[in-house]
Amino acid sequence: MQLVQATGLVKTFSKLRAVDGVSLEVSRGEVVGFLGPNGAGKSTTMKMLTGFLEPDAGTASIAGHDVFADPIAARRHLGYLPEGAPAYGDMTVADFLAFVGRMRGLINSTLNERLAEMVERVNLAAVWNRPIDALSKGFKRRVGIAQALIHDPEVLILDEPTDGLDPNQKHDMRELIAAIAPGKAIVISTHILEEVEAICSRVVIIAEGKVVADATPSALLDAAAVDGQRPTLEVVFRSITGSKAA
Amino acid sequence: MKTSFRTIALVFGREFRAYFATPLAAVFLLVFLALSAGLAFFAGGFFERGQADLGPFFAWHPWLFLILMPAIGMRLWADERRSGVIELLMTLPVRAHEVVIGKFLAGWAFTAVALVLTMSFWLVTLYLGSPDNGIVIASYIGSFLMAGAFLAISACISAMTKNQVIAFILAAIVSFLLVMSGTNLVLAALRGWAPALIVDLVQSLSFITNFDRLTRGVLEAPAVILFVSTIVLALWINVQVVDAKKAA
Numbered sequence: 001m002q003l004v005q006a007t008g009l010v011k012t013f014s015k016l017r018a019v020d021g022v023s024l025e026v027s028r029g030e031v032v033g034f035l036g037p038n039g040a041g042k043s044t045t046m047k048m049l050t051g052f053l054e055p056d057a058g059t060a061s062i063a064g065h066d067v068f069a070d071p072i073a074a075r076r077h078l079g080y081l082p083e084g085a086p087a088y089g090d091m092t093v094a095d096f097l098a099f100v101g102r103m104r105g106l107i108n109s110t111l112n113e114r115l116a117e118m119v120e121r122v123n124l125a126a127v128w129n130r131p132i133d134a135l136s137k138g139f140k141r142r143v144g145i146a147q148a149l150i151h152d153p154e155v156l157i158l159d160e161p162t163d164g165l166d167p168n169q170k171h172d173m174r175e176l177i178a179a180i181a182p183g184k185a186i187v188i189s190t191h192i193l194e195e196v197e198a199i200c201s202r203v204v205i206i207a208e209g210k211v212v213a214d215a216t217p218s219a220l221l222d223a224a225a226v227d228g229q230r231p232t233l234e235v236v237f238r239s240i241t242g243s244k245a246a
Numbered sequence: 247m248k249t250s251f252r253t254i255a256l257v258f259g260r261e262f263r264a265y266f267a268t269p270l271a272a273v274f275l276l277v278f279l280a281l282s283a284g285l286a287f288f289a290g291g292f293f294e295r296g297q298a299d300l301g302p303f304f305a306w307h308p309w310l311f312l313i314l315m316p317a318i319g320m321r322l323w324a325d326e327r328r329s330g331v332i333e334l335l336m337t338l339p340v341r342a343h344e345v346v347i348g349k350f351l352a353g354w355a356f357t358a359v360a361l362v363l364t365m366s367f368w369l370v371t372l373y374l375g376s377p378d379n380g381i382v383i384a385s386y387i388g389s390f391l392m393a394g395a396f397l398a399i400s401a402c403i404s405a406m407t408k409n410q411v412i413a414f415i416l417a418a419i420v421s422f423l424l425v426m427s428g429t430n431l432v433l434a435a436l437r438g439w440a441p442a443l444i445v446d447l448v449q450s451l452s453f454i455t456n457f458d459r460l461t462r463g464v465l466e467a468p469a470v471i472l473f474v475s476t477i478v479l480a481l482w483i484n485v486q487v488v489d490a491k492k493a494a
Contacts, residue, residue: 050337075339082337086330088260090267102256103338147334 001064002027003077003155003185008058009048011041018044020209021058026185026202028154031177033200033217034189037241041209042189043083046159049187050080062155076104079153081161085144089133093124093143096132097150104151118146121176138169145173149180156186162195174199193233203233207241253340257348258355261322265356274317278360281310283367299377303367304385304461308425308454311389311396316417318356319400320410322349323488327408342488346481350401357393361386381462388460391473392453396421398480405487421453428452 004026011019019041026032036042047053049060051067051074060067063077088096097118101111119125122142127135132143141161148156161177162170170192177186178199190196196203197217205213213220221230224239265271286303326332335345365386371377400417407413426432427448436445449455456469 047333052333052337072339072341075337078337080334080337082330082333084330086334088264088331089329090264091260099256099260100334100338103253103340105339 003063004049004061004157004187006045006049006058006060009045009055009060010057011044011048011053011055017209019048019055022206022209022211023058024049024187024204024211024214026155026187028185029182030202031181031186031188031200032202032204033196034187034204034206035191035193035196035237036189036206040206040241042206043159045206046157046187046189050078050157051075052082076151077154079148079151079156081144081148081156081158083159084163085141087132087140087143087147090131092129092131093135093139093146094128096143097146100147101150106151114150114152118150121179122146122149123172137164138166141165141169141173145176154184156180156184158186158188160189160191162190162192170195193237197233205237205240212240247343248341250340250344253344254348254351257340257345258352261349261352262355265318265352271356274314275360275363278310278314279363282306282364285310286367300367300371300382300385301461303364304389304457307389308392308457311393312421312425313418315357315393315396316400316403316414316421318353319397319417320404320413322353322401323405323484324407324410324413328410336488343481343485346401346484346488350398350477350481350484353397353401354390354394357397358390361390361393385461388457388469388473391460391470391477392457395424395453395473395476395480398477398484399424402480402484402487405484406491424451424453426452426454428455 002025004024006022006024009019009022010017022041022045024032024045034042034046044053048055048058049062049067051060051062051071054068062074065074065077067074088099091099094115097115098111101114106114119128122145124139124142124146127139132140135143141164145158145161148158158177162173165173174195177188180186181199188195188200200217203213203215203217203220204211215223217233220236221233224231224236282303285306286300289302289306291302323332326335336342368377368382371382396417399420400413403417403420404410404413407416429452433445433449436448450468451472453473456472459466459469
């Protein structure tokens with residue numbers, strides 16, 4: 001069974017067709033890098049995968065549960081970091097993560113175990129009792145990740161998890177994602193191409209709402225090789241998406 | 247309809263605490279107490295009447311609530327949209343109506359705190375004379391129900407926008423219309439041309455007319471039903487809005 005399965009997703013905003021027939025499958029153990037220029041439909045696709053946005057056409061399922069027909073079951077298996085890592089700014093990190101954990105059905109004994117693990121794994125000890133409004137961008141992003149991981153979900157959908165982080169924080173975030181990757185299906189949207197080469201087992205590129213490439217990073221580079229010389233991922237990205245945007 | 251009371255309780259707890267996370271709660275409670283007392287004393291002739299009752303105090307509640315309840319309700323949903331938290335919240339394994347009810351109850355409980363704080367008034371009248379306690383209790387229940395109706399409308403409108411100020415203004419306008427529909431100003435204007443049935447209908451929907459009935463000491467069914475059904479209807483619309491308009 002594919003942990004994430006989407007078929008023919010379409011979403012139109014007034015006249016703009018933001019997502020135009022996107023299909024995606026992610027199985028256990030895969031980390032899919034979801035790339036595309038700004039406005040290509042990455043976030044919209046992710047919102048449909050999580051069931052937050054209803055598509056005009058197409059279906060999506062998480063761990064075998066249709067996200068629209070059976071949303072509660074689907075969401076139990078899902079951890080989601082929305083764009084910008086939103087959180088309740090008036091709550092402390094501890095209170096916020098406990099709130100999300102409880103909303104996800106964790107009872108006190110399990111919750112405390114999971115909270116302790118989050119402190120450790122996501123490195124939140126220094127800000128544990130600080131209000132989220134007072135945190136730096138890097139810590140806010142980490143709180144967003146912790147919130148998505150609190151119930152140890154099988155499927156993780158992370159919209160730009162490293163956006164706005166400094167190089168050290170990016171490195172930590174990649175290590176974290178690599179560490180939790182086995183046993184989960186992870187979809188990450190990003191603009192940072194080196195990140196894709198570092199942690200993704202597969203690359204899906206979309207442009208103008210359509211999937212234009214879906215391969216492993218090395219297959220993608222091999223296909224674009226000239227005289228046995230592999231180009232950089234950036235060159236590939238620009239040649240695939242640039243012509244469309246122009 | 248499946249409902250998790252645990253989810254409702256969790257949302258309620260978070261939202262209720264959120265009111266006290268900023269000085270706004272204290273400001274609100276002070277304004278409410280000062281206005282309700284000030285209006286009763288200076289505009290309502292609390293002492294001059296020479297009667298030990300709370301009539302002048304409750305008479306102002308429809309006018310106070312039409313401003314204050316939108317202030318309590320405006321952040322409930324608009325703020326979730328502005329900050330993007332709505333995306334996180336509505337991808338948790340929860341149903342929209344559980345969140346809607348939890349948020350509404352939190353605002354209503356906050357209102358209950360404000361009303362309980364005004365009970366010092368009651369004590370004053372008890373000291374000065376012997377008010378009809380049945381009337382006072384009925385008035386408090388009526389006031390609480392009416393506040394709930396204003397709040398449910400405000401929460402519902404808050405779900406339609408990401409701008410708290412717009413939510414506040416629209417909710418205040420709708421509340422104003424519901425209050426005004428019972429005044430002679432509106433009814434006289436209608437009587438000139440509308441059939442009697444319409445005039446009666448408009449009057450029967452008026453919050454002021456119905457609240458006045460309750461403050462006369464009878465927990466009349468029609469008035470109670472009006473406020474309760476307004477709450478239910480507004481919350482139902484609120485759920486539909488949240489379900490349909492998640493993104494924006």
